[in-house]
Amino acid sequence: MTSSGKLRWFVPDGYLPRESSHGIESHEAACLLNVSGADAHVAFTFYFEDRDPIGPVELTVSALRTWHVRLDDSAILGGVELPRGVPYAYTVTSDVPIVLQHSRLDTSAGAYTLFTTLAYGE
Amino acid sequence: MTSSGKLRWFVPDGYLPRESSHGIESHEAACLLNVSGADAHVAFTFYFEDRDPIGPVELTVSALRTWHVRLDDSAILGGVELPRGVPYAYTVTSDVPIVLQHSRLDTSAGAYTLFTTLAYGE
Amino acid sequence: MTSSGKLRWFVPDGYLPRESSHGIESHEAACLLNVSGADAHVAFTFYFEDRDPIGPVELTVSALRTWHVRLDDSAILGGVELPRGVPYAYTVTSDVPIVLQHSRLDTSAGAYTLFTTLAYGE
Amino acid sequence: MTSSGKLRWFVPDGYLPRESSHGIESHEAACLLNVSGADAHVAFTFYFEDRDPIGPVELTVSALRTWHVRLDDSAILGGVELPRGVPYAYTVTSDVPIVLQHSRLDTSAGAYTLFTTLAYGE
Numbered sequence: 271m272t273s274s275g276k277l278r279w280f281v282p283d284g285y286l287p288r289e290s291s292h293g294i295e296s297h298e299a300a301c302l303l304n305v306s307g308a309d310a311h312v313a314f315t316f317y318f319e320d321r322d323p324i325g326p327v328e329l330t331v332s333a334l335r336t337w338h339v340r341l342d343d344s345a346i347l348g349g350v351e352l353p354r355g356v357p358y359a360y361t362v363t364s365d366v367p368i369v370l371q372h373s374r375l376d377t378s379a380g381a382y383t384l385f386t387t388l389a390y391g392e
Numbered sequence: 393m394t395s396s397g398k399l400r401w402f403v404p405d406g407y408l409p410r411e412s413s414h415g416i417e418s419h420e421a422a423c424l425l426n427v428s429g430a431d432a433h434v435a436f437t438f439y440f441e442d443r444d445p446i447g448p449v450e451l452t453v454s455a456l457r458t459w460h461v462r463l464d465d466s467a468i469l470g471g472v473e474l475p476r477g478v479p480y481a482y483t484v485t486s487d488v489p490i491v492l493q494h495s496r497l498d499t500s501a502g503a504y505t506l507f508t509t510l511a512y513g514e
Numbered sequence: 515m516t517s518s519g520k521l522r523w524f525v526p527d528g529y530l531p532r533e534s535s536h537g538i539e540s541h542e543a544a545c546l547l548n549v550s551g552a553d554a555h556v557a558f559t560f561y562f563e564d565r566d567p568i569g570p571v572e573l574t575v576s577a578l579r580t581w582h583v584r585l586d587d588s589a590i591l592g593g594v595e596l597p598r599g600v601p602y603a604y605t606v607t608s609d610v611p612i613v614l615q616h617s618r619l620d621t622s623a624g625a626y627t628l629f630t631t632l633a634y635g636e
Numbered sequence: 637m638t639s640s641g642k643l644r645w646f647v648p649d650g651y652l653p654r655e656s657s658h659g660i661e662s663h664e665a666a667c668l669l670n671v672s673g674a675d676a677h678v679a680f681t682f683y684f685e686d687r688d689p690i691g692p693v694e695l696t697v698s699a700l701r702t703w704h705v706r707l708d709d710s711a712i713l714g715g716v717e718l719p720r721g722v723p724y725a726y727t728v729t730s731d732v733p734i735v736l737q738h739s740r741l742d743t744s745a746g747a748y749t750l751f752t753t754l755a756y757g758e
Contacts, residue, residue, distance in 0.1 A: 282492060283508055334683060336683045371753060381503075502536070503536065525737070561671065601702065
């Protein structure tokens, strides 16, 4: 399959719940898929309600690979620690077409609930 | 990043559950992302099954900011109080391109469940 | 706002769970939004894994209205009773542009979980 | 209705939870809809974070039918057993236009939660 997708993706609803339960940390994942034959050099920028954006955070998604990037893992994000309990949003740009799907697992309040959506691509 | 997104967004499935639990109010959020360098002047219109639309409700999303607009907060919506337990829908128009994602947290019936989707943009 | 949306919408993942709990029946809703000034005459067709499609089921969504069509209510669907516990899919066509979002509430197995997605429009 | 949809679809967030509860196995489904008058010959390819893709896995979706393909059923997938507890992604190509929606039921950790999204189509 030749490269497919878009070069710019947008996710308005980011949120890392403060609490967790079930022994599983509440988290979000930016799920990237690169079906091209070339590595994708991607850059995340994080937006907030009341402070300036943070970024770019640069990662590489290898050719013919997916990467479910944990957004609560500052080691993955080049030291960027996204605050819990704070609404945010993010964009991902790439030098080769990719596809982005955004998901959350919320185990706060003793619960366990998932959501997901395809991001908006341009 | 230059401005990105669409000027008109549509969300057919709005619903504010009557009940809440877990100490967290059931609610919906219209999550807006403005990655442009200009403030976005947006207008919400709310549609119902058996009454005329309400709006416009005008808000400003600052440049380079996100805003997760709580749809159960009449103070944010210029005094508009959306009824609980009533199906509704809404549109958002903007003077600069934005992106809209719609989410619900339903804690009624002793539960705790999330859903989300990108809105339909034109 | 002038009419907006698409004339044909597609939802591959329809499923009405057999069981319910919490005093709330498991169900799905086809959430239609008609922001135009003209009534929308829509037609549903239901597809299955191992039998011929059913339809068209014709409904009218009034101008400037939403309708969250309960898919477990045969009275709304012109007498069509969708079987519970059976995978299905559906399409909606319209004579004026509309927007369709599909949602499920599953209260089977003593649970309470929501999902939603924008449909695919053409 | 004439054929409708896209020939190539992409799902970045695939994951089969290790555990199950409620007597219902955690699973995902690739929900395909073929509204054309011709059978759709489709091919799945599965992508991972740290190994080469698997595929193609070829299936046929009959004309005027839906198929909610269980991704945890190796018999359906030509013997391919997707590992549980491992992030993956997948693509579907078809020789006639189809529509793809991706859903997960996660019953791990004693929970019961659904998510869904339309796939990305090209």
